[in-house]
Amino acid sequence: MELLKQIFVEPFEVMYALPDLLLQTLWEGFVSGTLYSLIALGFVLIFKASGVFNFAQGIMVVFAALTLVGIHAFGVPAFLAVILTLGVMALLAFTVVRVVMKPLVNQPDIILFMSTIGITFILIAGGQLIFGGEPKAMITEELGLPTGASDWEVGGGIVIFQHIDIAAAVIAALLIAGLALFFNKTKTGRALRAVADDHQAALSVGISLEYIWVVVWFAAGVVALTAGILWAAKSDVSFALQVVALKALPVLVLGGFTSIPGAIVGGLIIGFGEKLFDLYWGVPILGGGTESWFAFIIALLFLLYRPEGLFGEKLIERI
Amino acid sequence: MLKKLILGAAALAVAGTVQVTTVSAEDTLYIPSLSYRTGPFAGAGGPISNGFADYFNMLNERDGGIGGAKLVVEECETAYNAQKGVECYEATKGNGALAYNPYSTGITLQLIPKAPVDQIPVLSMGYGLSAAAVGEKFPWTFNYPASYWSQMSSILKYIDANGGVKGKKIGFIYLDVGYGKEPIPLLDKLAPEMGFEWVGFPVGVKEMQNQGATWLNVRKERPDWMIMWGFGAMNPTAIKEAAKIRFPMDKFIGNWWAGAHADLEPVGEAGKGYKASSFSGIGTDFPALQDVIKYVVDAGKSQAKKEDVGKVLYNRGLFNAVIMAEAIRAGQKSSGKVKITGVEMRDGLESFVLDEARLKEIGLEGFTAPITASCKDHEGSGAIFVQQWDGKTWNRISDLIPPMTDVVKPLLEEAADKYVSEQTDWKTQSCG
Structure with a gap:
């Protein structure tokens, strides 16, 4: 009886009594959700174009952020450092496609997946060799990202909007919208969709597989750099950041591995869900710490009942 | 060619997780350092390892080692991973290791049962199992200066x-x-x-x-x-x-x-x-730190940047080396030997005296709380600031x-009793 009360009554009593906390939770969930969506988008882009689940996406977030901070540490102005970092990510995209992807064309998916694990180790070792393993502060102010906060008084309490969080949500939303437009409305975007549908058919009409792959790996690099800047501003730039990218996995399961809208909706569901669940149900019933597994339970349920996700393509194979 | 180079680099990265070399010489004392300069906690592991190594290097450069024996510090990278930590332990224990400083509670817990078997003490300085402070129940494990x-x-x-x-x-x-x-x-x-x-x-x-x-x-x-x-x-x-x-x-x-x-x-x-x-001082305003800078850092023999010397974790690693050095001296004194073994190192860890006079003598006055080691108390004063x-x-x-x-x-005694009761063939000691 007590448990039923904890599940069905008390959370809503707290929501009613502390409306500011509820609104703060929803805001935090929204900010986290947009960042999860952004990270998930990096996975989706490469999966759509090549059918490869890019295990290296998490370390790409760290590598891009480290490169930016590392270049800036040499006295390069922040915005020039961003451009140079984008150059490094472009070089990385080109190298990955030429050295890893191209020689493995037509190999089974698991081989390509394993190759991205190899890329992960190379980026970890390379990042530590070049930049060292110690944590670094993100150059938030130098990049012109806002600091400070605005308060909104509501229900006798306050909701705090950190300006960096507002900027993160806006930048993530703009980047997602920009990439969605690019891949839906441009010639390269149409070529990408052709490649995603059928490699051989795309090749037969003159689409360069190599060019498309370089474009999507670079786009994933841009997403990684953006996610790295925005997430590191909340903590620091360290190799532990790559673990945050694991949160994209349940997002992908929810939204579907091939759907950009799915990545957005999935990210928001996970963002809102984990914050609300932990605060109102996780702590009172389970003692807290549910943020680390809640998203994966949701993903597991989806795998059981809707394995293609909310927006993914249903895979039907004849045997 | 490029592909081969990259594959070679990847293989090296994997193989490089446990890199040790054979060390044995009459006039050296071998101290393995389980470091983590890589992985999610590298930010802590790097400065600790630097402070640890630099103090021993300073003793080598300034005093010719301890008791005439040069100190050989060899790092083995664990990435703060318990499994790799055990691999490092197994790979280095045969080199005449005096003691292990795991710098990870996870690795410490793995090494506690191995210490009495291999007769190499474990010094988990301010981490690990709190109950290890009870010397009678944990003869081979120490957690100076506080649990x-x-x-x-x-x-x-x-x-x-x-x-x-x-x-x-x-x-x-x-x-x-x-x-x-x-x-x-x-x-x-x-x-x-x-x-x-x-x-x-x-x-x-x-x-x-x-x-x-x-x-x-x-x-x-x-x-x-x-x-x-x-x-x-x-x-x-x-x-x-x-x-x-x-x-x-x-x-x-x-x-x-x-x-x-x-x-x-x-x-x-x-x-x-x-x-x-x-529990360890901040800054370089101590004669011992000045000697480290003079003999090691300025001489280009340190992995630390000069501006990082004296920071909290660098000094923590250095203090760990101080306890080790004082225990080595005590072990040499009680055994009458220069090249001591793990057994004699254990005796040293139970008998060194780092009182205020000694702290002043070694150039660390006011750096930390005094410690008087004993058979019963493997924790020391336990005081912090x-x-x-x-x-x-x-x-x-x-x-x-x-x-x-x-x-x-x-509470420590209760936890120590519980730990011992769960082990088979666990050897305790009597401290009189």
């Missing part, structure tokens, strides 16, 4: 002296692994006795940099004080989140693994007022705070 339980009791004493704990709510945010949970029994014991309420906020390893939900809970619970048992990337994230919800920084106190320069430098001004406990972040660096703000020995000691 986690002693530390927590000192922190509570500090809070009590700064506004009182009675009737207060204390939030305890911790890394949700064995290390973070270690002081929970003490909180459970002291809460009713001292009249405070405590509420826990676990942070999973995967959520170290994603603590939004945790701090919403803190805001909901409204604790009067927050105590943190964090490590690595968890620390700056927690302090930034605390600033975000406007938790008063001077009521937020971390343990000695949540109070390094690496933890607060990414936070900067936002962390102003945050406190942490510590509190330091505070001023937005740019750490400053010591309290005198030494001794632990609540009357409360902690029975």
Whole structure:
């Protein structure tokens, strides 16, 4: 009886009594959700174009952020450092496609997946060799990202909007919208969709597989750099950041591995869900710490009942 | 060709996790260093290993080693991974290792049962199993200069002296692994006795940099004080989140693994007022540190940047080397030998005296609380001090705070008895 009360009554009593906390939770969930969506988008882009689940996406977030901070540490102005970092990510995209992807064309998916694990180790070792393993502060102010906060008084309490969080949500939303437009409305975007549908058919009409792959790996690099800047501003730039990218996995399961809208909706569901669940149900019933597994339970349920996700393509194979 | 190069580099990266060489010489003392310069906690591992190695190198350069024997420090990279730590242990123990300093509670727990078998002591300086402080039950394990339980009791004493704990709510945010949970029994014991309420906020390893939900809970619970048992990337994230919800920084106190320069430098001004406990001095204003700079750092024999010498974790590693060096001297003295073994090192760890006079003699006056090693007490004084972040660096703000020995000691003995009862063929010792 007590448990039923904890599940069905008390959370809503707290929501009613502390409306500011509820609104703060929803805001935090929204900010986290947009960042999860952004990270998930990096996975989706490469999966759509090549059918490869890019295990290296998490370390790409760290590598891009480290490169930016590392270049800036040499006295390069922040915005020039961003451009140079984008150059490094472009070089990385080109190298990955030429050295890893191209020689493995037509190999089974698991081989390509394993190759991205190899890329992960190379980026970890390379990042530590070049930049060292110690944590670094993100150059938030130098990049012109806002600091400070605005308060909104509501229900006798306050909701705090950190300006960096507002900027993160806006930048993530703009980047997602920009990439969605690019891949839906441009010639390269149409070529990408052709490649995603059928490699051989795309090749037969003159689409360069190599060019498309370089474009999507670079786009994933841009997403990684953006996610790295925005997430590191909340903590620091360290190799532990790559673990945050694991949160994209349940997002992908929810939204579907091939759907950009799915990545957005999935990210928001996970963002809102984990914050609300932990605060109102996780702590009172389970003692807290549910943020680390809640998203994966949701993903597991989806795998059981809707394995293609909310927006993914249903895979039907004849045997 | 390029592909071969990359594949070769990848193979080297994997093989490089355990790199050791055979070391044996008549006039050397071999000290393995289980380092973690890579992985999620590299920010802590690097400075600790640098301070540890530099002190021994300074003794080599300045004094020709200890008792005429040169000290050979060899690093083995664990990436803070318990499995790799054990691999390092197995790969180096045959080289005449004097003692192991695992710098990880996970690795320490793996090595505790191995120590009596291989007869190589484990010095888990201020971490690991709190119960190892009971020398009669743990003859081969040491946790000078304080256990986690002693530390927590000192922190509570500090809070009590700064506004009182009675009737207060204390939030305890911790890394949700064995290390973070270690002081929970003490909180459970002291809460009713001292009249405070405590509420826990676990942070999973995967959520170290994603603590939004945790701090919403803190805001909901409204604790009067927050105590943190964090490590690595968890620390700056927690302090930034605390600033975000406007938790008063001077009521937020971390343990000695949540109070390094690496933890607060990414936070900067936002962390102003945050406190942490510590047992090792800050800065280079000690003759021993000046010698390290003169003989090692300026001579280009250190992996540390000069500006990092004297920072919290560098000095922590250095202090670890000081305890090792003092134990080596004691071991040499009691055995009458220069080249001692693990057995004689263990004796040294039970007999060295690092009192105020000795601290002054070795150039570390006021650096830490004095320690008088003994067979019974493998922890030492257990005293800590509190330091505070001023937005740019750490400053010591309290005198030494001794632990609540009357409360902690029975708990340690109870936990030691429990550990021993769960082992088979565990050898204890009698201290007379």
